[in-house]
Amino acid sequence: MTDTPPDRPSASAVERLLADLKALLGPRTATSQAVREHHSRGEGLPDAVLPDIVVFPETNEEVAAVARLCNDARIPLVPFGAGSSLEGHVVPLHGGVSVDLTGMDRILEINPGSLDCRVQAGVTREQLNREIRSAGLFFPIDPGANASIGGMTATRASGTNAVRYGTMRENVLGLTVVTPDGRILRTGGRARKSAAGYDLTRLYVGSEGTLGIVTEIQLRLNGLPEAVAASVCQFPDLTSAVDTVVAAMQMNIPLARIELLDDMQMRACIRHSKLEGYGETPTLFLEFHGSPAAVAEQMDMMRAICDEHGGSAYIHATRPEDRTRLWKARHDVYFACLGLAPGKSCMSTDACVPISELANCIRETRADIDQTGLIAPIVGHVGDGNFHLTILFDPQDPDERGRADALAKRVSLRAIRMGGTCTGEHGIGLHKLDALEAEHGPSVELMRTLKRSFDPNNIMNPGKMIRLS
Incomplete structure (x- = not known):
């Protein structure tokens, strides 16, 4: 059993494997610099490591044959999809083979x-x-x-x-x-x-x-829901916005989406997505699904809650083009954030807490960000207690990178302390290994046992999710 693969496969082992993979997949085996660079990292963290080989299988049988060859050669295997993961999941830390599954698109x-x-x-x-x-x-x-x-x-x-x-x-x-x-x-x-x-x-x-x-x-x-409508409401401060979310969840309003953008995130979205008519204040984006009567009732209930917590500029978006524009702005927050500090890199992290702790967690996090001096907008799927930070930093500045890493770590530990988790959806990857151990304690040893049982030669995406030693 091999817990830790070599730093990189030997050149001779790579050459032998490359010959076998070319015999199997022909031109769907690549070693060019451009292809390897494309598969060296995902989004989020700027850290990159080149794979030795990239393959493009198209069937289950081809993937299985690639796995057998890599397992026999004890060479790491890293699955690759769209490359949009945020915690370093697709970085081939030890080289080896990146398995691009985009050709399996049926x-x-x-x-x-x-x-x-x-x-x-x-x-x-x-x-x-x-x-x-x-x-x-x-x-x-x-x-x-x-x-x-x-x-x-x-x-x-x-x-x-x-x-x-x-x-x-x-x-x-x-x-x-x-x-x-x-x-x-x-x-x-x-x-x-x-x-x-x-x-x-x-x-x-x-x-x-x-x-x-x-x-x-x-x-x-x-x-598909019979009727869909969206609304936007702005608030004087983060507390009012988060308290609105908590009240809506406690009243069991069946919202389809409820997204929080803080003032800095709204500033980025207004500039990037040309959201005219909105102020740079904490904002909720809401969406309702159901019958026309149910949607109208949900919207009325939500407006009453927003009014109670100081909400203003409550705007409905019922036309499909208006909803599309609104949610496109929400989906483009990553690129909008990069526009706040051109030339800087982005470290995106997330945490999730019980809804009763959401206001405290976000308030503490916002104060923490302000003390670091970093630009880090907050956005979140706050209906289930999940929020994200997009931390901007200069990768050439060790001090700034260190502050960014430390901030991300504190967000994880704060969420765990409040009964939550270090990640609601991004995953562990290579950036949250310490946080996983802090969250799960002795249970991590059982995870190691599972990993060793399923992958005794440790070829599957080694260095991610858990430390084996």
């Missing part, structure tokens, strides 16, 4: 009567929703980026709709997974519940490519 089946479908891992959420819309269906998980379904499964993604529709954990029914030694397994199925055996599907969902490679996903779908 929608295998759609079952409108059962509200489910099966897709290959490279299918993106926008691609899927375009395909199923004509059947009156939609897939609700929306992390912002046009991420691949395989990547969303691996990181247990959620996003803006999670407060009503749940996360990938609730919306994945079954999987096809390639194990490190090249077996092809099916977990779960199409049934909405099962009491048969260990829940391997949930174990692989959120495993960040450390236990195997997800190649197919059986998904739960939803019917």
